[in-house]
Amino acid sequence: MLSFFPALYPDELLYSTLARYHIRSGNKSFKQTDLELFGYSSQQVCKITLTNNLNYLVINLPLGSQQTVDNLLQNHTLYPFYATFLMPQEAWLLKNSMSKKLSGSILDIVKVATNFSGDSKKFLKFCPECLEKDTQKYGEPYWHRIHQVPGILVCPTHSVVLHDSSVGVESKGIYYHAASMDNCLLPSKVKIFTNKTLQTLFILANEINWLIHSNFTFRGLAWLRAQYQYYLVHKGLLQTFPGGKFKFDEFGFTQLIFEFYGQEFLEALNPKLTQHQGKYFSYCLFGCDLNPAIDRITHILMIKVLANSIEVFFQ
Ligand SMILES: [Zn+2]
DSSP: OOSOOOOOOTTBOHHHHHHHHHHHHTOSSHHHHHHHHHSSOOOOTTTTTSOOOHHHHHHTSOTTOOOOHHHHHHHHSSHHHHHTTSOHHHHHHHHHHHHSOOOSOHHHHHTOOTTGGGGGGOEEEEOHHHHHHHHHHHSSOOOBSGGGSTTOOBOTTTOOBOEEEEEESOOSSOOOOOOOTTTSOOOSSOOOOOHHHHHHHHHHHHHHHHHHHOOOOOOOHHHHHHHHHHHHHHTTOEEEEGGGEEEEOHHHHHHHHHHHHOHHHHHHHOTHHHHTTHHHHHHHHHSTTTSSSOOHHHHHHHHHHHHSOHHHHHO
């Protein structure tokens, strides 16, 4: 049993608390910290955002701890983000996998491509204003869960652009780095967006934030494809013919997306969206139930354009 464990801050990523534990434990190696917290040491991918073996951690928390695996999953990991676009039984499998010692690939379970936009190049993100406010309020900064969610490029609280820290999200090594003034440095060249892009990024951040806090039941990718067809027909972008044949106005749909979001916004989110023009959108619209990986952000963007509201679309 652990002799102490730091209290989790609001919206703190679990990894961040573990890193603060590492500092206070005085352990010389990260491996030692892993052994204390989880009973074993692993080099799992996505360990920072989708921490597993939570049952072990919770059972070993100091006496009197009220912490639950469910609270950690729902409020301190990226589980709720990846649970969107998963059917109830698939979300259960993810929850179950994170509760136990992981066997198999977490990327298969969350349905994310294995070449997952090069996670090795990704870093934990921070908002300069949160960093300052948290330090004033709690005496130390911490990694926020919401800042690490894919598709969120601005802080939903302060509407300022998030920056990369120097702590990589995925690398083969085991490490616990708490947020600090040393690893959260402002870049010398700050990326400047137009007001329109900034505003759209802020709206998207809040939509995703809503999505991960809502508890809707996803009815599956075949249902999603059927929904798309319904909305596309209503917008005059899709004609259906007997025998399952259809004619899709790829150019018209792409124009709609570009007018709605703007080139700068789409490029900031995912350069693939602008490089392949309409092809990638067609692929996500009509092939979503054939591909084992789900590009959640692209789906969210398309849903917003088609239905105006993610909430309406899902309910
Ligand atoms: Zn902030």
